[in-house]
Amino acid sequence: MIHEIAPEILDNQYRRENIQDDSSIMLFFEGRLLLSTKNGQISYPRYAQVKNKIGRYVYLFSLSGRGYFLAEPLFTETEYEGFQAVTAIQLRDKQPVSEAFAGMTALHLYRWYASVQFCGCCGNRAKHDENQRMMRCPSCGYMMFPKISPAIIVAVTDGERLLLTKYAGRKTAAYALVAGFIEIGETAEECVAREVFEETGLHIKNIRYYGSQPWGFDGNLMLGYTARLDGTHKIELDQNELSTAVWLKPEEIPEIADYSSLTREMIRRFKHGRL
Ligand SMILES: [Zn+2]
Structure with a gap:
């Protein structure tokens, strides 16, 4: 998954860090991030390359000791020769994973600072x-701390099949799992049961925590759960949220090319009998 960057180590504590010539500079143009791609590997501009083309900057985090700074671009993106700005979607399956993760995390912080x-x-x-x-x-004196929105995703099975969904109104045709934001005043487990019922009309039991993932593309912390169907299989679709909800056996689930997200890892593990 995109946050699994070992042997690289993320140090995301804020501190008063001095910018260095080899610091990575994260420049956003209306939410698109400036980077270069060589031999399929992405990298960000170094301070030495762009120091005359940036305004104010703030320390974000370090990866294995090298600093990443968010900076204000002083020019349009075409003035940064050798680099181009890409969207979040284009970033998620890039290599090396550590740089894609740095980009996603920088995007989350960029939106918060803005x-x-x-x-x-x-x-x-x-x-x-x-x-x-x-x-x-x-x-x-009001204090504003970084904003992270907790959300759940849940892999519901009946023992043989997995409940898969497709979001309404999205171009992407990939299968997803039931997901949703935690409301103020509810537990993550209550949210899991509520979202499954609201989106599909199904009841579930045996709600178990699977794992979590920072998902900076949308400013979320994703909390993954597994659960077992309790009662009827009959789906009553919430058509405002979903275009499809189906029960699929492992062999019926299409292979997915990119495993950057927790959702996709859970689907893959079910397909290969390891969820
Ligand atoms: Zn004030």
């Missing part, structure tokens, strides 16, 4: 805290 330049309470300009990743309003 949303906290002004105080959410009184509207004054906010300032970065000296010691932690937090924006503080000098006027009213």
